[in-house]
Amino acid sequence: MRMTPARVRARLRSPWTWAALAAVTGTCAALPFLVAGGDGPRPLSPDEARRLALTPVRVYRDSPAEVTVRAPLPGGTAVVRAVVDEHRRRAVGWFDTGDAAERGLLAWDGAGLAVARPKADGSAGPLAKPASTAEAVRDAARLKPTAWIRRRYGPASLDTALRLTLSLAAERPGDARRIARSGRRHLGTDRIDGRRYDVFSAGDVPLRYWIDGAGRLRRVREDLDDDRTIVVDVTGARVRTAVPEGPWEQG
Numbered sequence: 001m002r003m004t005p006a007r008v009r010a011r012l013r014s015p016w017t018w019a020a021l022a023a024v025t026g027t028c029a030a031l032p033f034l035v036a037g038g039d040g041p042r043p044l045s046p047d048e049a050r051r052l053a054l055t056p057v058r059v060y061r062d063s064p065a066e067v068t069v070r071a072p073l074p075g076g077t078a079v080v081r082a083v084v085d086e087h088r089r090r091a092v093g094w095f096d097t098g099d100a101a102e103r104g105l106l107a108w109d110g111a112g113l114a115v116a117r118p119k120a121d122g123s124a125g126p127l128a129k130p131a132s133t134a135e136a137v138r139d140a141a142r143l144k145p146t147a148w149i150r151r152r153y154g155p156a157s158l159d160t161a162l163r164l165t166l167s168l169a170a171e172r173p174g175d176a177r178r179i180a181r182s183g184r185r186h187l188g189t190d191r192i193d194g195r196r197y198d199v200f201s202a203g204d205v206p207l208r209y210w211i212d213g214a215g216r217l218r219r220v221r222e223d224l225d226d227d228r229t230i231v232v233d234v235t236g237a238r239v240r241t242a243v244p245e246g247p248w249e250q251g
Contacts, residue, residue, distance in 0.1 A: 041185040041201065049180035051215040052200060056170035058216050059234070060086050063169060064243060066133050066235045071161040072228040073097060078158045080106060081133045085243045086169035091162070092243050094136035096129065103129070105140045107247035108162045112152040114247050116143055134241045141244035148247045161230040164222060168234070192218055192233075 044052070059065075063086035071078045082093020089110050096103040105116035130136040153159040183203035190199050190210060197210040197218055210219035222230040 041187050044180050044184055044186055044200070046176070046180065048186055048198065048200070049176040051198075051211060051213075052179050052184065052209075053174040053176040054215040055209070055211055055217050056168060057173050058214075060169035060171055062216070062238050063087055064239055064241070066239055067091075067093075067165055068233040069158075069161045069165060070231045071156075071158040072224070072230070073157070080158075080162070081136070082106065082165075083133060083137050083239055083241050083243055084165050086166070088243065089166050090243045090248070091165060092137050092140045092247065093133055094130055095158075105136060105143070107140065107148065107243075108166075109248070110163075110166060112150060113159065113162060114148040114150040116140065116147050116149075116247075134239070137241045137244065141246060143246050145246055145249040150247075157224060157228060157230060160222070160224070161232065164220065164230065165232055168217060168220065168232075 064083050065086075067080075067082055067084050069078075069080040069082070071080075076098055078095055078097050080093055080095045082091045084091040090107070091109070092105070092107045094104070095106045095115075107114045107116075130139060153163060185201045185203075187199040187201055187208065190197050192210060195212065195218075197212055200209045200211060201207070202209065206223040208221045208223075209217060210221075211217055217234050219234065220232045224230065
């Protein structure tokens, strides 16, 4: 079908082409990483290996939980505040790139992501930022299934970050002895909001985990190419807000 000029302009304004959801590969300054305590990287102790084995189970049990995701974009950062349900491997929230025309409701699962059309014609008009993550989820619950534009994951750093949020939980603990032999390292300690966390590497995978003394996950950092960095912050507490069905229902 031949596209008219008006249809072309509408397509270009569509959330489908928003910079935050495009397959971008531009660079952005990495977030700082400081390890305040410790004598540098060292092998895991038996207790640390047991904590790492239990951490995915604690993430699963604490779900659904709020997360804040920061992913680099060309010249800026995409910030996503959402509720992630690790039991159902689904999440809904709000993304913001600092540009009023490039922010909105966002949903994702293991197969891909979806953004909500700000207007009936799909154009990307300014949206009012919700006061909280819970409000964003309620806004998403009120939308019809046809209001969502879906696509599969691509190579964008934001796509990588969203997939990372769904890979942090497990129903059963891992094998502590295998974890101890996996090449993971204790990198030191750090403080977030005044609380102390041990920082661990993930062996050959460019991931770092901030975990407290009880094995609860607080932060994950993934280092990408060109000094770009993804950071996922987990509240560590369950929330009552449920992930709505709307983004996955058939319109």
